[in-house]
Amino acid sequence: MALNILTSVRLSSGYSMPLLGLGVFKSNDTLSASLAALAHGYRHIDSARMYANEDLVGQAVRESGVPRGEVFITTKIHQEHGYESTLRAVDSSLQRLAFDYIDLYLIHSPLSGRERRLETWRALLTARDEGKVRTVGVSNYGVKHLEEIREMGLETPAVNQIELHPFCQQKPIVDYCRKHGIVVQAYCPLVRGAFDNPVLQEVARKYNKEAPQILVRWSLQHGFSPLPKSAQPARVVSNANLYDFEIAPEDMARLDALDKGPDGAISWNPVNAE
Numbered sequence: 001m002a003l004n005i006l007t008s009v010r011l012s013s014g015y016s017m018p019l020l021g022l023g024v025f026k027s028n029d030t031l032s033a034s035l036a037a038l039a040h041g042y043r044h045i046d047s048a049r050m051y052a053n054e055d056l057v058g059q060a061v062r063e064s065g066v067p068r069g070e071v072f073i074t075t076k077i078h079q080e081h082g083y084e085s086t087l088r089a090v091d092s093s094l095q096r097l098a099f100d101y102i103d104l105y106l107i108h109s110p111l112s113g114r115e116r117r118l119e120t121w122r123a124l125l126t127a128r129d130e131g132k133v134r135t136v137g138v139s140n141y142g143v144k145h146l147e148e149i150r151e152m153g154l155e156t157p158a159v160n161q162i163e164l165h166p167f168c169q170q171k172p173i174v175d176y177c178r179k180h181g182i183v184v185q186a187y188c189p190l191v192r193g194a195f196d197n198p199v200l201q202e203v204a205r206k207y208n209k210e211a212p213q214i215l216v217r218w219s220l221q222h223g224f225s226p227l228p229k230s231a232q233p234a235r236v237v238s239n240a241n242l243y244d245f246e247i248a249p250e251d252m253a254r255l256d257a258l259d260k261g262p263d264g265a266i267s268w269n270p271v272n273a274e
Contacts, residue, residue: 013158013162018072022236028231030053077090102134103133106137113274144199185227190257212228
């Protein structure tokens with residue numbers, strides 16, 4: 001399948017999500033980065049309550065001139081786990097974004113413990129049923145966290161956002177998600193600028209591309225939804241200039257062989273939390 005910046009995946013909720021998204025974690029200029037992304041054709045922005053920039057994402061969508069219905073916005077609940085507190089968090093996110101609905105709402109991590117996780121998940125399903133959220137999912141969930149939802153007979157998350165790049169491929173989680181129709185989003189797809197790996201550099205030279213473009217393209221060719229982050233408008237644009245080439249199977253295999261399992265993680269990666 002030929003990829004382009006608008007290539008989307010159909011979620012289990014029935015809605016479509018553009019595969020390429022802009023991450024805004026710890027962005028020191030969320031507004032400029034988001035405006036640059038939207039001007040260049042991005043139609044997916046990934047925020048969270050803990051990022052403290054939901055308001056700037058909403059502002060960027062309004063200032064961009066792109067119709068709200070054409071932009072897919074994600075945010076996440078972090079420390080407000082529990083049924084009632086989650087419902088209040090959703091309302092707060094709607095107010096901060098100044099939107100009538102949120103496209104995708106995730107549980108940011110499984111760190112709250114089993115019962116609180118399940119309460120939070122039930123609340124997100126309620127918010128979805130009330131029309132405040134269109135699709136619900138999770139982030140940083142390992143297989144056991146996903147299984148506990150299934151074992152309770154609750155609806156399966158549409159999305160699981162995890163750290164994912166050639167050095168940390170989280171294969172058991174990815175395999176589980178694919179088996180159960182859960183779309184995998186990739187955060188830290190640019191390995192936070194650690195581009196000095198010889199294989200990555202060789203592949204980049206072969207295609208006359210920059211290492212970040214190779215990393216995002218690798219993610220897309222695996223069917224993931226990568227969320228490259230940059231606060232620099234020029235870099236935001238560059239990170240999306242990756243639709244004029246395709247990484248050959250032999251080079252994908254070389255990149256795949258870089259996997260270090262859990263040791264390759266560069267972020268918090270709490271997929272084994274109790």
